[in-house]
Amino acid sequence: MAKNIMIVGVGGQGTLLASRILGNTVINEGYDVKVSEVHGMSQRGGSVVTYVKYGDKVYSPIIDRGEADIILAFETLEAYRALPYLKKGGCMIINNQKMNPMPVITGAAKYPENITEKISSKVRTEIVDAVSLAKEAGSIKAVNVVLIGIMAKSTDIAYERWVETIKQTVPEKFIDLNLKAFALGYNL
């Protein structure tokens, strides 16, 4: 049975690096893996969705409604949008950060209130202030690796294995920053 992880956020939040770290880690564990992302128009500040699936054999690269074991949400509205994709009994890890989409900015729509509470009343969640943790690690840009750290706890892949792939995946001058961010997430 494949494990389905969905990463959702806003274009520019670093979701692609998160999926790369996750993908490389599960390969190193010997799993078959597929990572699916969409480039182009949707990256311009729009919603972005990445699917990571791993197991003995993975066919479809996409995750449909009711199929995600874990959803890693970089932003609260995107978490809310992704809710239908969570499997019954699955878990949603939500970065408690709010970014207004253009219809809210122009006043054409309203940003829903108390999103994290509403999601938590329906499914299992872990709400984190990843922005503060990333700043503590040294840069707000490390939000993605903080969230990977939190997610890593719920997999059966050992801490050291994640550290190994982060070292392989990120540019050398950012390794320390990212390892610190990962540890902060993992030890939360």
Next chain:
Amino acid sequence: MKKLMLGNAAVARGAYEAGVTVVSSYPGTPSTEITENIVKYPEIYAEWAPNEKVAAEVAVGASMAGARAMSACKHVGFNVMADPVFTISYIGTNGGLLFCVADDPGMHSSQNEQDSRHYAKAAKLLMLEPSDSSECKEYTKRAFELSEKYDVPAVLRLSTRVSHSQSMVEINERENYELKPYEKNIAKNVMMPANAIKRHIEVEKRMEALKEFAENTELNTVEINEGNIGVITSGISYMYAKEALGNRVSYLKLGMVYPLPEKKILDFAAKFDKVYVIEELDPFFEEHCKAVGAKNIIGKEAFTLLGEYTPAMIKKAVLGEDRPEFDESDEQIPARPPVMCAGCPHRGTFYVLKKLGLVVSGDIGCYTLGAVQPLSSVDSTICMGASVSAALGMAKARGKEFNKKLVSVIGDSTFIHSGITGLIDIVYNKGANTVIILDNSITGMTGHQDNPTTGYTIRKEETKQVNLIALCKAVGVGRIVVADPFDVKNFEKVVKEEVSADEPSVIIAQRPCALLKKVKYTGHCTITDKCKKCKMCMKLGCPAISSDGDGVKIELNQCNGCGLCVNVCPFEAIKKEEK
């Protein structure tokens, strides 16, 4: 060694391993990374061509000269390529020749949802379709072999989910491919009627031979399982079907989508009570299956012509089983459409065009976003280059006064691609249109590719730069103005002057893309207490500016300090602060 690779990167790897030495392409989502990954192999000459037609012609020239050559594009790019491709089909190949075309079901980043398989049939080409990254690499290599063996240009058909998914690929060595000898062969390579008539006979013979091949090749695989249901499919739909239906049905997976086998399909279909043809977009296989007389075929009556398929949809259609239950929110969730980035140079242009209430003939690029709220300035978008030529048609239809309220907007790369021909039409046929070239110093939408106006090649080597001013002058445009779209007062004045002129004019709106490394905006903008809450700045549609009660606020983590809002505020209430 195995590696996790993007489908597009695996195509590039396949070309490398096949000994390809020439690749020419024009960028287009979801095909762009094929050529970007080719650049990683120094053995291969790679280039961005001005458009897909030129790219295909460079590739066929290389093939004639004896090399293995390739050109990659998106589905609509193949339309531009089509003219040479239909005739290259008659010429055939010397060195192997491959065109990669990436379709975009669901239109993640495209203006239509065309199914490129029709081109293989119409132009009489060999077409293969991989279903994951590993097949992307293997099929690319096979395509070159078959292209040479059958003297046929090959096409690799991809789709967004294959191109932009990563899966495992076995890495092999590069084949030591030697250039085939170049020989003058007028009968084969000069397509004038007397020769083309004879070549057409060869084309039909070759297609017959390829049909025979389709019956036996391992590219078309049969997998027999329990049950009385058969599935005929290819590409990503095969992966969806496997996930949804597993071993509960049998499969005929078509790795070679043109020409299609006949006997193989009839034999397969005869084994089952029901045979589902599962293919995104058009009923290409379905029509073939029905035409050859296969029984019990179920196609589009169970599926759709629209958008992408999913495993859940296939499971429901074939087995009648519902998707798993899931939780939903009880309220409307606002959409998050893509927007122009903070600091985008196009924002200044569209702010002025909207303010002046002009009809805007639009084009393909980031600036298509000038059509969305709150700028909603663009009136039409068709295809690459059409902003210029369609505006001439509008002016000819509605006359002089209408033309004084009309502009075309087109990016620098798109202008070179096919806007220049429209401009020549305007000058030659006595139009008086105003064309705004949005010169942001890069091909933005597809992720920053160089083009003939940037002064750099695909490998970032310095090269000659097309001078847009000299180019427009040379085709006969008398009025050419360069203006900064962030200097909104001046830009407005320039646009007003140019649209009222009774002759063709070009405005080059010059300001680089805010995401380029060389662009170094610093600090941020803040609202001061001089703010009269007029909300003029909100009309910019900047992601950093939003309502704050009855006033306005600027999100510091979104603002890059570009200063456009400072220039539009009528009360000097926005201040630029350096950090």
